[in-house]
Amino acid sequence: MIIGIPREVKDNENRVSITPGGVEALRHEGHKVLVEAGAGEGSLFSDDEYAAAGARVLDGAAEVWQRAGLILKVKEPLRSEYPYLREGLLLFTYLHLAAAKELTGELTGRGVTGIAYETVERDDRTLPLLIPMSMVAGRMAIQVAACYLEKINGGRGKLLGGIPGVRPADVVVVGGGTVGTNAAQVAIGMGAHVTVIDKSLERLEYLEQILHGSLTTLSGNLRNVTDAVSYADVVIGAVLVKGAKTPHVVTRKMVETMKAGSVIVDVSVDQGGCVETTHPTTHSDPTFFVGDVLHYCVANMPGAVPRTSTFALSNATLPYVIELANRGFKEAVQRDPALAKGVNVYRGQITYPAVAETFGLPHQPLDTLL
Numbered sequence: 001m002i003i004g005i006p007r008e009v010k011d012n013e014n015r016v017s018i019t020p021g022g023v024e025a026l027r028h029e030g031h032k033v034l035v036e037a038g039a040g041e042g043s044l045f046s047d048d049e050y051a052a053a054g055a056r057v058l059d060g061a062a063e064v065w066q067r068a069g070l071i072l073k074v075k076e077p078l079r080s081e082y083p084y085l086r087e088g089l090l091l092f093t094y095l096h097l098a099a100a101k102e103l104t105g106e107l108t109g110r111g112v113t114g115i116a117y118e119t120v121e122r123d124d125r126t127l128p129l130l131i132p133m134s135m136v137a138g139r140m141a142i143q144v145a146a147c148y149l150e151k152i153n154g155g156r157g158k159l160l161g162g163i164p165g166v167r168p169a170d171v172v173v174v175g176g177g178t179v180g181t182n183a184a185q186v187a188i189g190m191g192a193h194v195t196v197i198d199k200s201l202e203r204l205e206y207l208e209q210i211l212h213g214s215l216t217t218l219s220g221n222l223r224n225v226t227d228a229v230s231y232a233d234v235v236i237g238a239v240l241v242k243g244a245k246t247p248h249v250v251t252r253k254m255v256e257t258m259k260a261g262s263v264i265v266d267v268s269v270d271q272g273g274c275v276e277t278t279h280p281t282t283h284s285d286p287t288f289f290v291g292d293v294l295h296y297c298v299a300n301m302p303g304a305v306p307r308t309s310t311f312a313l314s315n316a317t318l319p320y321v322i323e324l325a326n327r328g329f330k331e332a333v334q335r336d337p338a339l340a341k342g343v344n345v346y347r348g349q350i351t352y353p354a355v356a357e358t359f360g361l362p363h364q365p366l367d368t369l370l
Contacts, residue, residue: 010303033050036059044307117317131178
């Protein structure tokens with residue numbers, strides 16, 4: 001199979017979909033790999049490293065997209081890349097289609113088969129290709145919040161962990177999954193008082209067992225969310241509904257009760273956001289205020305630490321890429337139910353129910369199309 005690695009075009013997206021080591025593994029399996037020149041620069045991988053691993057480095061994106069049967073990316077195609085989409089193309093990347101109606105239409109209208117990293121799901125309901133980036137984003141969320149709490153950056157002027165005799169910041173994490181767990185872990189380590197809210201009492205019990213420090217856990221009902229947001233210095237949005245648009249757990253009315261200079265970091269913004277007042281921002285222009293509350297809503301947070309993120313992503317995706325390349329799409333998804341759940345669109349048909357339901361469109365189960 002010919003596998004294409006284009007350079008990412010999203011604002012300040014410095015990750016690349018595969019490392020030179022991953023290219024070497026694909027070449028060992030007998031596949032051809034085309035890499036757009038400069039694709040790895042943001043992650044400090046040179047074109048020479050890719051060439052030494054056996055890739056062919058091409059000057060422009062168009063030839064990579066046109067010649068490859070399988071395109072590996074980090075982020076969803078943007079409008080500038082729509083002309084490259086074509087019937088029969090296999091695209092493997094983060095798609096987040098429930099928050100991207102236009103892209104959904106482009107993929108279906110052009111007959112693309114799209115496998116979304118974020119919906120590849122094992123039998124135990126874990127999301128192996130989402131977890132690494134969720135870990136990065138969760139840990140980054142606290143770094144970001146600590147920075148923007150500083151007065152010079154628009155915040156309340158509080159040190160996240162306080163000092164002896166001075167109260168630390170109150171960090172409220174809405175959602176106790178991978179993002180929320182990693183955010184809570186870092187915030188506790190920095191000395192903050194942390195409240196984690198989740199609907200699952202079993203999850204909260206687990207978090208109390210593994211997280212040690214100034215931690216409060218609360219059941220995710222309306223009253224608890226309302227009260228916690230009102231006293232928070234920092235709110236971390238960490239809600240995930242697999243493959244679907246994220247519900248607004250934190251409402252505009254709740255945000256209006258927050259103190260001036262408080263900070264919201266909505267990590268779930270790439271799926272629509274769990275805070276009603278959020279909308280996607282970029283690394284170039286990451287924040288905005290609603291009233292006196294600072295919002296940070298960058299939709300590709302791990303792109304700010306691309307060296308770490310690229311290794312983590314490539315480690316997770318490579319086994320699936322090898323299966324797709326070795327066996328072809330049909331056999332690979334028939335053999336691996338986790339990979340099959342990652343298929344959001346197949347040759348113009350929506351195959352992921354949550355995406356279809358979001359837009360009121362029909363969907364076809366994948367197994368009826370193969």
